[in-house]
Amino acid sequence: DAGVIQSPRHEVTEMGQEVTLRCKPISGHNSLFWYRQTMMRGLELLIYFNNNVPIDDSGMPEDRFSAKMPNASFSTLKIQPSEPRDSAVYFCASSFRIEGLPKNIQYFGAGTRLSVL
Amino acid sequence: KQEVTQIPAALSVPEGENLVLNCSFTDSAIYNLQWFRQDPGKGLTSLLLIQSSQREQTSGRLNASLDKSSGRSTLYIAASQPGDSATYLCAVSGGYSTLTFGKGTMLLVSP
Numbered sequence: 001d002a003g004v005i006q007s008p009r010h011e012v013t014e015m016g017q018e019v020t021l022r023c024k025p026i027s028g029h030n031s032l033f034w035y036r037q038t039m040m041r042g043l044e045l046l047i048y049f050n051n052n053v054p055i056d057d058s059g060m061p062e063d064r065f066s067a068k069m070p071n072a073s074f075s076t077l078k079i080q081p082s083e084p085r086d087s088a089v090y091f092c093a094s095s096f097r098i099e100g101l102p103k104n105i106q107y108f109g110a111g112t113r114l115s116v117l
Numbered sequence: 118k119q120e121v122t123q124i125p126a127a128l129s130v131p132e133g134e135n136l137v138l139n140c141s142f143t144d145s146a147i148y149n150l151q152w153f154r155q156d157p158g159k160g161l162t163s164l165l166l167i168q169s170s171q172r173e174q175t176s177g178r179l180n181a182s183l184d185k186s187s188g189r190s191t192l193y194i195a196a197s198q199p200g201d202s203a204t205y206l207c208a209v210s211g212g213y214s215t216l217t218f219g220k221g222t223m224l225l226v227s228p
Contacts, residue, residue, distance in 0.1 A: 108153075
């Protein structure tokens with residue numbers, strides 16, 4: 001398997017523009033996570049899906065952020081409008097969650113480095 | 118709210134040294150603890166996962182311990198090599214899926 005695939009790897013945009021980040025999880029995985037990493041705050045969970053359904057979006061910073069998972073093999077994280085403080089590395093991760101079992105190794109993509117000017 | 122702290126923030130050692138990275142967490146009600154490695158410009162790679170009922174896990178030159186009652190974990194790296202240079206992240210799971218990460222320890226092993 002190619003692992004978790006994220007695109008684009010780098011994105012530079014201007015303040016106010018819409019940004020869409022994409023993620024393809026590992027085939028067969030049923031949980032997907034979006035994280036944001038900054039120097040100040042480290043890695044923070046934004047949202048996670050189980051079986052394509054959003055379970056916890058309490059980490060989404062504000063209404064400008066939205067995430068979708070239309071099917072088991074694709075997810076998007078959208079920022080509209082983007083602001084300079086959104087500049088960070090955004091990671092997608094996937095895992096196979098077995099109900100009743102706590103063990104859940106998450107596999108991370110290489111990330112998208114977003115710069116909002 | 119769970120908080121995870123890693124000490125030191127950065128560490129530089131000569132090749133061959135044994136070293137210990139520390140991780141502490143505020144809420145001992147965890148399901149498991151994981152250690153990850155992150156190389157510059159890359160994603161995270163899971164190194165070791167310790168279930169809350171376990172005390173330690175070993176993989177090659179790596180040994181991770183967990184003391185849930187005191188909210189602490191250590192990652193021991195034996196006979197360090199330049200290829201071990203990376204950022205090491207500790208993360209705890211308070212539920213079946215969500216992880217709370219520390220900010221990491223940046224390790225540099227010089228030849």
